[in-house]
Amino acid sequence: xxxxxxxxxxxxxxxxxxxxxxxxxxxxxxxxxxxxxxxxxxxxxxxxxxxxxxxxxxxxxxxxxxxxxxxxxxxxxxxxxxxxxxxxxxxxxxxxxxxxxxxxxxxxxxxxxxxxxxxxxxxxxxxxxxxxxxxxxxxxxxxxxxxxxxxxxxxxxxxxxxxxxxxxxxxxxxxxxxxxxxxxxxxxxxxxxxxxxxxxxxxxxxxxxxxxxxxxxxxxxxxxxxxxxxxxxxxxxxxxxxxxxxxxxxxxxxxxxxxxxxxxxxxxxxxxxxxxxxxxxxxxxxxxxxxxxxxxxxxxxxxxxxxxxxxxxxxxxxxxxxxxxxxxxxxxxxxxxxxxxxx
Ligand SMILES: NC(=O)c1ccc[n+]([C@@H]2O[C@H](COP(=O)([O-])OP(=O)(O)OC[C@H]3O[C@@H](n4cnc5c(N)ncnc54)[C@H](O)[C@@H]3O)[C@@H](O)[C@H]2O)c1
Numbered sequence: 001x002x003x004x005x006x007x008x009x010x011x012x013x014x015x016x017x018x019x020x021x022x023x024x025x026x027x028x029x030x031x032x033x034x035x036x037x038x039x040x041x042x043x044x045x046x047x048x049x050x051x052x053x054x055x056x057x058x059x060x061x062x063x064x065x066x067x068x069x070x071x072x073x074x075x076x077x078x079x080x081x082x083x084x085x086x087x088x089x090x091x092x093x094x095x096x097x098x099x100x101x102x103x104x105x106x107x108x109x110x111x112x113x114x115x116x117x118x119x120x121x122x123x124x125x126x127x128x129x130x131x132x133x134x135x136x137x138x139x140x141x142x143x144x145x146x147x148x149x150x151x152x153x154x155x156x157x158x159x160x161x162x163x164x165x166x167x168x169x170x171x172x173x174x175x176x177x178x179x180x181x182x183x184x185x186x187x188x189x190x191x192x193x194x195x196x197x198x199x200x201x202x203x204x205x206x207x208x209x210x211x212x213x214x215x216x217x218x219x220x221x222x223x224x225x226x227x228x229x230x231x232x233x234x235x236x237x238x239x240x241x242x243x244x245x246x247x248x249x250x251x252x253x254x255x256x257x258x259x260x261x262x263x264x265x266x267x268x269x270x271x272x273x274x275x276x277x278x279x280x281x282x283x284x285x286x287x288x289x290x291x292x293x294x295x296x297x298x299x300x301x302x303x304x305x306x307x308x309x310x311x312x313x314x315x316x317x318x319x320x321x322x323x324x325x326x327x328x329x330x331x332x333x334x335x336x337x338x339x340x341x342x343x
Pocket of ligand 1: 040044059060061064093094119120121124125126139157158159160161168249
C-alpha cells in the first residue's frame, strides 16, 4: 500500500494505491453517505458495495451533462442529505468528475471521496481535484476545483476493464512518463507481457509513480496558472483528433503525442533517438490511430479546445524523455506544423 498526500492551499487529499477497495468503509462517516456509480460498475461490484444508498448513472461521456447533475441533486434531496453528507464515487473518470462537481455545488459544498476504477482515472483523472461536465461537445467547460478527501486506486479492479479502456489509460500513463518520470517509460518498455497481463504489483508501481508526479505538479499549481500546463502534453492535437475521429481519449492522445514528439524533433528540442523510442513504445502497445483532419478544421478544433480565440497558445514540447517544455507560440504555427506533418 502506498499513500500519497496531495497538499494544496486549504486541503489535503490522501491517494491510496494498492489498497483493497472494500477497505473504504474505514474512511467513511457512519451515516449520511450516498454512493454514485455507473451501470457497468454496479453490475460487477454492486453486491459488495458498502451498505449505503446507491445512485446509478449511464456509463460514458454522454452522462457528463448538467442534466445529470440536476437529476442527482433531486435524488439527494429526496434522501434528505444535508450539509454533513458524504458522496462516494465508485467508477472511472466520468463518475469521479460528476461526483466531484456535484459535491462542490450541492448545498454549496459537501465532502467526497473516490474509488477510482479505470486505469485512466487511477493514473490521471482522479488526482488533481479538477472536475466538470461538458456543454454539448465542448468538454469540461463547466466545473470546479475540489480535492476529494481520499482516492483509492485498487489495481485488482483493472482486471474487469474492457481492453480498449485499458489501452486508453495506458496512453495517459505514457504521457506522465514522457513529461515527468522516465522510469515509467523504462518499465513499460521492459515489461510488455506483465503490462498486458495487468500484473497488479507492476500496475500498482506504475500508478503510484504517475500519481506522485501529478500530485507534485498540482501541489505547485492547483489551478493551472503555469507548471500544471505540462500535463496537457499531446492533448492539443489529441483533443482535436478525439472530436474529429470519435476515438477513445487515450488513443487520440497517443496520436497527439506522436505529433508533438515530431514537432519537438522539428524544433530541435528533442533528439532523433529519443523521438524514435517514443514512437516505438506507442506502436508496441498498438496505440496509434488513423486520423485525417483538414487544416481549417484543426484550427477551429484547437481554438475550441483552448476555450479562447487568441492568437497564441501554450504548446507542450519534449526536451527529452521525462522532461517537458511549455512554450507559448502562435496558433497558426501549430496549424502549419500539422498541415505539413499529419501522418
Ligand atoms: N478531472 C480530471 O483531471 C480528468 C483528467 C483526465 C480525464 N478526465 C475525464 O475522465 C473521463 C474519462 O475517464 P474514463 O476513461 O475512466 O471513462 P469512464 O468513467 O467512462 O470509464 C470508461 C468505461 O469503463 C467502465 N469501467 C470503469 N472501470 C471499470 C472496471 N473496473 N471494470 C469494468 N468496467 C469499468 C465504465 O463503466 C465505462 O464504460 C473523461 O470524461 C475525461 O474528461 C478528467
